[in-house]
Amino acid sequence: RQEAAEYYRDHRVPQRMEEALNALFPLRPADLYGELANYFSKYSKAPVICKLVGRKVIDGVGQTTLEVEIYCTVKNYEKRICSTVMSFHSQIPENALPETTEADEKERNDSVNTAVEWVNDSLNTMLRDLKPTDQCKVDEMLGEYFTKQAEFKKEIEKQEEEAAEVTPALTSCTPSATALPGGKKAAKPGRKVSAAERMIPPAEPVESVLCGSLAIGATSLAIAKAGATISHIPLYLHVALLKHDQDLPKEMTLPLPMVTLLNCEKIPSAKLKLMKEVMLIPPVQLSLKQGIERVLDIQKEMTRLLESPGKVQSSPRLADSKKGKAHNTGKKAPPQALKRISHLGCLITACDNLEQPLLLMQAACNNLGLELGTDMYLAINCAAHELMDYVKGKYEILTGMFKSPDEMVDMYVELITKFPFIIALIDPLRKEDRQQWNNICRALGSKHYLIAEDAATCISKLKADQNINIPTCSGVVLKYINQTKVSDLIELTGLLDGQRRITILGSPDGESSDDSLVDLAVGLGARFIKLGGLSRGERVTKYNRLLAIEEELAKNRTLR
Numbered sequence: 001r002q003e004a005a006e007y008y009r010d011h012r013v014p015q016r017m018e019e020a021l022n023a024l025f026p027l028r029p030a031d032l033y034g035e036l037a038n039y040f041s042k043y044s045k046a047p048v049i050c051k052l053v054g055r056k057v058i059d060g061v062g063q064t065t066l067e068v069e070i071y072c073t074v075k076n077y078e079k080r081i082c083s084t085v086m087s088f089h090s091q092i093p094e095n096a097l098p099e100t101t102e103a104d105e106k107e108r109n110d111s112v113n114t115a116v117e118w119v120n121d122s123l124n125t126m127l128r129d130l131k132p133t134d135q136c137k138v139d140e141m142l143g144e145y146f147t148k149q150a151e152f153k154k155e156i157e158k159q160e161e162e163a164a165e166v167t168p169a170l171t172s173c174t175p176s177a178t179a180l181p182g183g184k185k186a187a188k189p190g191r192k193v194s195a196a197e198r199m200i201p202p203a204e205p206v207e208s209v210l211c212g213s214l215a216i217g218a219t220s221l222a223i224a225k226a227g228a229t230i231s232h233i234p235l236y237l238h239v240a241l242l243k244h245d246q247d248l249p250k251e252m253t254l255p256l257p258m259v260t261l262l263n264c265e266k267i268p269s270a271k272l273k274l275m276k277e278v279m280l281i282p283p284v285q286l287s288l289k290q291g292i293e294r295v296l297d298i299q300k301e302m303t304r305l306l307e308s309p310g311k312v313q314s315s316p317r318l319a320d321s322k323k324g325k326a327h328n329t330g331k332k333a334p335p336q337a338l339k340r341i342s343h344l345g346c347l348i349t350a351c352d353n354l355e356q357p358l359l360l361m362q363a364a365c366n367n368l369g370l371e372l373g374t375d376m377y378l379a380i381n382c383a384a385h386e387l388m389d390y391v392k393g394k395y396e397i398l399t400g401m402f403k404s405p406d407e408m409v410d411m412y413v414e415l416i417t418k419f420p421f422i423i424a425l426i427d428p429l430r431k432e433d434r435q436q437w438n439n440i441c442r443a444l445g446s447k448h449y450l451i452a453e454d455a456a457t458c459i460s461k462l463k464a465d466q467n468i469n470i471p472t473c474s475g476v477v478l479k480y481i482n483q484t485k486v487s488d489l490i491e492l493t494g495l496l497d498g499q500r501r502i503t504i505l506g507s508p509d510g511e512s513s514d515d516s517l518v519d520l521a522v523g524l525g526a527r528f529i530k531l532g533g534l535s536r537g538e539r540v541t542k543y544n545r546l547l548a549i550e551e552e553l554a555k556n557r558t559l560r
Contacts, residue, residue, distance in 0.1 A: 016043065047072040047081075047230050048129050049223075054119025054215065056112050057085055060511040060538035061343050063108065064088075066115045068218040070226040072132060081132070082225040084516055086218035088112070089481040089508035107211070114212030118149075123219055132226035135242055139487035142216050146483050150210050200393040200405065201432040207458045213483040220485040221516055235516060236549060239523025243490045251560035254288055254550055255505065255521045255529040256281055257543070258379050258424070259295045261302060262349055262357055263342040263533075270350030274397040277344065277381035278357050279530075281423065283374070288550045292543060294376065296534060299347070301364040306349055343509065345540070346533030353398065354411075358419050373421035381426040384408070385454050388430060405429060405436040413443050424449035426477065431455035437471035445474060451504060453477035459484050462492060475502030477530060480517060493524045502527040511538040515545040522549055 008014060020039045029035040051071035059065045069083040088108060126141060228238035241248055262278040264270070280298060282291025340348040351357050358378070365372050372378065387395040394402035403411060408429060416422050428450065429436050441450055456476040457465070460483070475496065478489060496503045505521035507530065521529045529546070532539040553559035 016040070041075070044075050046131055046133070047074045047079075048131055049127050049226075050078055050129075052119050052124040052127060052219065052222075054116040054123075054218075056116055057512075059085070059088060060513070060536060061509070063105070063510050064112045065510065065512060066112055066119070066214050066218050068119055068215075068222040070132065070222050072226065072230070081229050082222065084218055084222040084225055085512040085514040086115075086214045086221070087481065087508040087512050087514070087517075088214065088510040089479055111209070111211045111214065115215035115218070118212050118215040119219060123215065127219070127223075132223050132230055135220075135224055135227055135486060138223045139220055139485040142220055142485060146210070146213065146216050149212070153210060200388075200390075201434075203388075203390070203430070204432055207461075209482055214481070216483040216485060217480060220487070221480065221520075224486045225516060234549070234552070235519035236522040239486065239490070239520055240525075242486070243494070243524060251558055252522065252553055253525065253560045254546065254553070255526040256284065257288070257291065257295075257546065258504070258528050258530040259292075260342075260344050260346040260381075260530075260533040261295070261299055261361070263344055263346050264357060265348050265350045270352065271399040272351040272353060272356065272397075273387055273399070274354060274382055274384075274395075275351070275357055275380055276383035276386070277346070277426075278361060279379040279381065279424075281377040281379055281528075283377065289547055292534070292547065294370070297368055298361075298364050298370070298376065299534060301367050302347060302360065305360060305364055305367075306347060341535050342533070343536070344532040345536040345538075354415060355418075358422075376421075377423045378419070378421050379424035379426065379449070380422060381453070382428045383454065384427050385430045405433040406439070409436050409440045409443065412440060416444060416448060422448070424451060426451045427453050427455045429455065429471075431457070431471050434471045437473065441472050441474075449474045449502065451475050451477060451502075453504075453506060459488055459492060462495070463488060473501070475504060475527070477504040477506040478526075479506050479508050480520065481508055486520075489520065489524060493526070497525070504528040504530055506530040507532060507539075507542070511536075513538045513541050515542045518542050518545040518549065522546075 020036060024032065024035055024039065027035070049070065050073045053069040053071070055067050055069075056064050057067045065088045066086045067083055068086070070081045071078055072081050073079075074081075122145065123142070126145065127138060130138060130141075132138075224238060224242075225235055228235040231238060233241075236252075237248065240252065258279045258281055260277045260279050262275075264272050264275040264278070280295050282288075282294060286294065342348050349357065349360075361378065362372055365376060370376055384395060387397060389396050389402060392402055394404050395408055396402050397408075397411070412425060412428055416425075425440075425444075425448065428440060431437075431452065431454075437450075437455075444450060450473050452471060452473040453476070455471060456462075456473075459478065462476075478492060480489065493503050503524065503526040505517060505524070505526045505528075507517055511532070517531075518529065520526075531542045534540060534543060550559065
């Protein structure tokens with residue numbers, strides 16, 4: 001008894017019990033013991049990480065990726081706090097050779113298996129007993145672990161080269177460097193090199209991706225989600241506090257969505273190769289909810305136009321149908337266009353010239369009484385790096401039509417002059433064509449966004465160089481992939497803000513239903529968010545999360 005009394009007195013239990021009873025009696029709560037539990041919970045120890053669980057799961061395109069679960073010790077009990085699914089980003093272009101795609105899939109599986117091993121073994125031990133709210137310390141430890149693994153890999157490769165027992169290509173998790181981007185054939189040995197081929201800068205080697213590196217990004221994001229959960233705040237607020245040194249902004253802005261509406265298919269029967277994505281950007285005067293509803297209206301009208309080519313002037317909204325209602329003979333078949341949805345969550349169409357998708361978009365808006373350039377704006381993802389023919393030294397924008405980098409600049413200027421409602425071009429050129437990036441920025445940069453996505457320097461190099469202007473651009477699309485950590489994004493967005501460049505948070509091609517990217521974009525203050533189209537569950541989940549955040553900020557009167 002004496003020992004027990006001393007133990008409780010040392011922990012001030014009698015004093016705090018008296019304080020609790022005195023504080024709660026005037027309130028007379030309906031659930032007295034629940035309120036007592038709440039009162040004493042503020043004196044409990046802060047939760048600490050007790051276990052990490054990594055497992056292989058399937059993403060939105062049927063490929064394997066990594067899920068990380070965080071368990072913490074909360075009030076003496078092990079409790080599952082949260083999980084995150086890492087989106088896997090492939091560096092292989094859509095028109096890659098079959099053998100290149102096959103090799104990429106094998107390397108992907110190897111990378112996921114290695115990542116699962118890292119999480120369940122090394123990272124599980126390394127992060128145990130740390131507070132999930134200490135993001136900086138966790139990310140620092142993850143960065144050190146990644147550096148050691150990268151150095152270890154280099155040492156093994158060096159030994160293998162010296163021993164000449166195994167070819168280095170078998171130990172790499174990156175695509176074969178011998179295959180040129182876009183699957184274009186290289187010049188044959190001994191063939192005379194053309195003047196054009198000598199003039200264009202050669203393609204830079206693909207960034208090396210360490211096998212298992214997505215364990216770093218997935219763990220960092222999972223820890224951020226756990227920190228937010230433990231702190232009883234949304235992830236976007238947790239990220240904003242991390243970015244602003246725990247000083248929460250009085251108001252927060254939402255990123256403008258770049259909603260993909262059309263994916264111009266690269267098939268033999270389609271001549272147009274240039275426009276990978278045609279995207280809609282709602283005007284800032286609309287709320288996010290109003291903007292999404294307007295995009296949905298345009299998507300429905302676009303679907304109707306694609307189903308009935310040649311009838312782009314008529315619309316059920318503007319003219320009464322002369323036909324009677326058809327007899328309902330059973331379940332209605334889905335519209336033909338809706339059967340062809342890209343993995344990006346948008347409509348797929350084949351076009352024969354540059355103007356066709358733009359005129360189609362214009363017709364859809366006109367039928368709804370909307371004016372492009374006022375009621376809605378366009379952005380185009382050109383994905384120029386997939387179009388370069390390295391034999392000719394030119395971009396193949398249409399089947400059989402090639403343009404040099406300088407001619408590409410002139411073409412974009414002419415296109416935007418004719419269609420001024422285009423306000424953003426993503427990857428209009430390869431990153432190697434830096435002089436042409438300078439030229440197009442001088443010609444269009446004052447009124448249009450010229451954005452680097454695949455043309456952007458990798459995040460690790462951006463951090464090291466502290467220079468966004470590689471190439472010169474209005475801003476970059478940042479993707480949360482591989483060894484990227486939450487702290488990296490905070491640092492980079494601060495760098496972009498300081499250099500007056502815009503930040504676009506973009507989702508990788510291999511998406512999952514994890515909606516953390518939206519919270520990251522809001523918390524980091526991104527100007528745009530690029531999530532794909534308004535179809536497919538893994539895409540729509542993120543738009544729904546964005547709408548929920550808008551509603552929450554408006555309710556709290558913190559939405560700028």
